[in-house]
Each structure stands twice: as C-alpha cells, then as structure tokens.
Amino acid sequence: MNRWMIAILAATLSLTAMAQQEELKALPGYVEFGELSSVYGEPKVMINIGGTILKFMSAATKDDPVAAKLFKGLQGVRINVYSTAGQTGPAMEQLTKVKDILMNDDWEPIVQVKESDEEVQIFMKLDGEAIQGLVVMAVDGEEAVFINILGMIEPSQLSEVMEKFDVDVDL
Amino acid sequence: MNESPDTNGWEDQIGALLDGELTDEQAISLRAAAEHDPTLARAIDGAIELRQIMSKIPAEPAPRRLRKQLRQIPRQNRVVDRSGFLQLRWVMASATAAIAVTIAISQMWPQGPTDAQITQARQEFNLVLAYLARANRKTSNSIRLNIGHGFAGPVTKNTVRIISNQFGLDKE
Structure with a gap:
C-alpha cells in the first residue's frame, strides 16, 4: 500500500484515540498527569476507555447487575504506566506536581503512603456526596502508575467488581 | 517525477475497470498498456488497493454521482496541472481521507463498537x-506495617492479658 495511504489511515486511528482523550478532558474528574515519555520512553501501558464504550460494556454485562451499574456510572477510565527501572526521581517529581494541583483543586486525599523508595497517593473528587473522579498514583523502583477513573463511582461497587473479576493479574 | 503524461487519459478507464464497466477488449488493452507503463501499473494497483480498503469499511458507498464528480475534478484542472497521476493521487488521497473520517466516526458513534472492541x-x-x-x-500493607509498629503491640499485649485474666492463665 502506498505510504501516504498508510499515513492517513494511521493518523485516523490516532485521531480516534485523541478524540476519546478530548471527550474525557471535558469532564470534572479528568486529571492531566503530564508528560513522562521524555524520561522513561513511551508508556508500557496506556489505556483510555471513553464513556461510549463503557455504556456498551454496561449493556453487555446485564447478567451482572453490580458490574453493569458500575460501568453505567463511569464516564472514562485512563491509565498510564511507565517503567522506572530504578530511576524514580522524575516520576516522584511529577507525582508531587499532580498532587499539588489536586490539593488546590479541592480533591480529597484518601490514602497517602510515602516511603523512601515508593509512594502511593489516592485522591477523590467529590460533588456533594457523589464521587466525580478517582486518582491513584503509585511510584516505585519498577514502575510509575497513574490512574484516573471518571464518573460516578461507588467504591463498594468497585471493590465488589474487583473481587468478581479475575483481576489478580501478575503485573 | 517521472510519471507518464499519458496517465491522464487512463483515469476514467481505471475507474471503469474497477466498476466492471470496461469491455473485454478495453480491459485487455488497459492491462497491456500497464505492462509497458510502470506509472499506469502503479495507478491501477493503488486504485485496486483503495477499492479493497473501501470494501472493508462498514459504510454505505458514496453516491455514484458524487464518485463521478470526484473523478472529474482532475479533468477540470488538467490545463493548469499536467501531472495527471499526481491528480489521481489527490483524488485517491481525498477518498482515503473520507474513508479515514468514516472509520473515525464509525468507531466513536454509539452504534459502533463491535463485540471484539467491547x-x-x-x-x-x-x-x-x-x-x-x-x-x-x-x-x-503499609497501614498494616504502621499499625504493627504503632498500635499492634499494645493491642495484642492487652488482648493477651485480658484473655489470660479471663481464663486465669497468668495464675498457673
């Protein structure tokens, strides 16, 4: 196939991913994690699941009401994972920057674990009693993980779904 | 660029070939010409590839009238630009861009995601x-460790003491 055709089609696919990213950016629970590719290279895991596909996932799990309800409330799921290979400095720096932004933007710190070689921060964005977003940032000598879950989240539903799904993946 | 200036004349025939509108003699003649003209051969290959891509897209084909108009665009500009194959390329590029937009819309549109995507x-x-x-x-783990260092000791010691008192174990 001619190179320009491949280029246009490849650009289309990245356009779709970008469109999903843009769709999520407009939501109140969206958090910009910044750029770490220049230090660690491309993320080893990068996932952006938009609201549209989550609604279809909800419809596809009608036999599991808890999962269906969870998917229905969610508006987006994002994750960026970088391999730190023992070089945690830049990721810790980024984590601190994001943490400061969240603190200034009325996100609630839920769990903060800080040790010499690793740090975990979990924040929630509340709108009254409803949760609009959840952020989990975890950095250690192996990897830097940035998770952003957008939408109405019931933590109990989330943990129930985590128990039901076989999520004990060997990461 | 070393494209044949004659390629302009083949555009309609390539379109007609793909649409199955050429007679056997015309098709044979076109293929014979392509054997001696690498630019024409590339143009035919490109058009076939494009047609194959289009056939895989789950979208309604563009109206015949619109396709005809698209094919006519290079012909209208022929006087200005003599590199006919370049024009054909732009028509194909436009069509590919249209396909690209179709793919993007079909992937984002609510009726879109397939079972595999879900x-x-x-x-x-x-x-x-x-x-x-x-x-x-x-x-x-961290919370458990903190409890272990901070609270677990006194708690467990107290618990053991209370149980011991209940059962009179410390007296034995």
Whole structure:
C-alpha cells in the first residue's frame, strides 16, 4: 500500500484515540498527569476507555447487575504506566506536581503512603456526596502508575467488581 | 517525477475497470498498456488497493454521482496541472481521507463498537483494576506495617492479658 495511504489511515486511528482523550478532558474528574515519555520512553501501558464504550460494556454485562451499574456510572477510565527501572526521581517529581494541583483543586486525599523508595497517593473528587473522579498514583523502583477513573463511582461497587473479576493479574 | 503524461487519459478507464464497466477488449488493452507503463501499473494497483480498503469499511458507498464528480475534478484542472497521476493521487488521497473520517466516526458513534472492541475494552478495564488492586495492596500493607509498629503491640499485649485474666492463665 502506498505510504501516504498508510499515513492517513494511521493518523485516523490516532485521531480516534485523541478524540476519546478530548471527550474525557471535558469532564470534572479528568486529571492531566503530564508528560513522562521524555524520561522513561513511551508508556508500557496506556489505556483510555471513553464513556461510549463503557455504556456498551454496561449493556453487555446485564447478567451482572453490580458490574453493569458500575460501568453505567463511569464516564472514562485512563491509565498510564511507565517503567522506572530504578530511576524514580522524575516520576516522584511529577507525582508531587499532580498532587499539588489536586490539593488546590479541592480533591480529597484518601490514602497517602510515602516511603523512601515508593509512594502511593489516592485522591477523590467529590460533588456533594457523589464521587466525580478517582486518582491513584503509585511510584516505585519498577514502575510509575497513574490512574484516573471518571464518573460516578461507588467504591463498594468497585471493590465488589474487583473481587468478581479475575483481576489478580501478575503485573 | 517521472510519471507518464499519458496517465491522464487512463483515469476514467481505471475507474471503469474497477466498476466492471470496461469491455473485454478495453480491459485487455488497459492491462497491456500497464505492462509497458510502470506509472499506469502503479495507478491501477493503488486504485485496486483503495477499492479493497473501501470494501472493508462498514459504510454505505458514496453516491455514484458524487464518485463521478470526484473523478472529474482532475479533468477540470488538467490545463493548469499536467501531472495527471499526481491528480489521481489527490483524488485517491481525498477518498482515503473520507474513508479515514468514516472509520473515525464509525468507531466513536454509539452504534459502533463491535463485540471484539467491547471484549478488548473489558480486558483493558481488568488491567486497570489489577493495577488498582496492586496499589490497594501496597497501601494496606503499609497501614498494616504502621499499625504493627504503632498500635499492634499494645493491642495484642492487652488482648493477651485480658484473655489470660479471663481464663486465669497468668495464675498457673
């Protein structure tokens, strides 16, 4: 196939991913994690699941009401994972920057674990009693993980779904 | 560029070939010409590839009138630009761009995601949950460690003492 055709089609696919990213950016629970590719290279895991596909996932799990309800409330799921290979400095720096932004933007710190070689921060964005977003940032000598879950989240539903799904993946 | 200036004349025939509108003699003649003209051969290959891509897109084909108009665009500009194959390329580029937009819309549109896409999204979601579970384990381990150093000792000592008192174990 001619190179320009491949280029246009490849650009289309990245356009779709970008469109999903843009769709999520407009939501109140969206958090910009910044750029770490220049230090660690491309993320080893990068996932952006938009609201549209989550609604279809909800419809596809009608036999599991808890999962269906969870998917229905969610508006987006994002994750960026970088391999730190023992070089945690830049990721810790980024984590601190994001943490400061969240603190200034009325996100609630839920769990903060800080040790010499690793740090975990979990924040929630509340709108009254409803949760609009959840952020989990975890950095250690192996990897830097940035998770952003957008939408109405019931933590109990989330943990129930985590128990039901076989999520004990060997990461 | 070393494209044949005669390629302009083949555009309609390539379109007609793909539409099955050429007579056997015309098709044979076109193929024979392509054997001696690499530019023409590339133009035919490109058009066939494009047609194959278009056939895989789950979208309604453009109206015949619109396709005819698209094919006529280079002809209208022929006086200005003599590199006919370049024009054909632009027509194909436009068509590919249109396909690209169709793909993008079909992927984002609510009627869009296939079972395979939903399954993939589910797998990706599971991966996110796995990372969440791992972060959860880290924090709970840390909390357990903190409790162990800070509170666990006194709590367990008190518990043992109370149980011992209840059963009179310390008297033995």
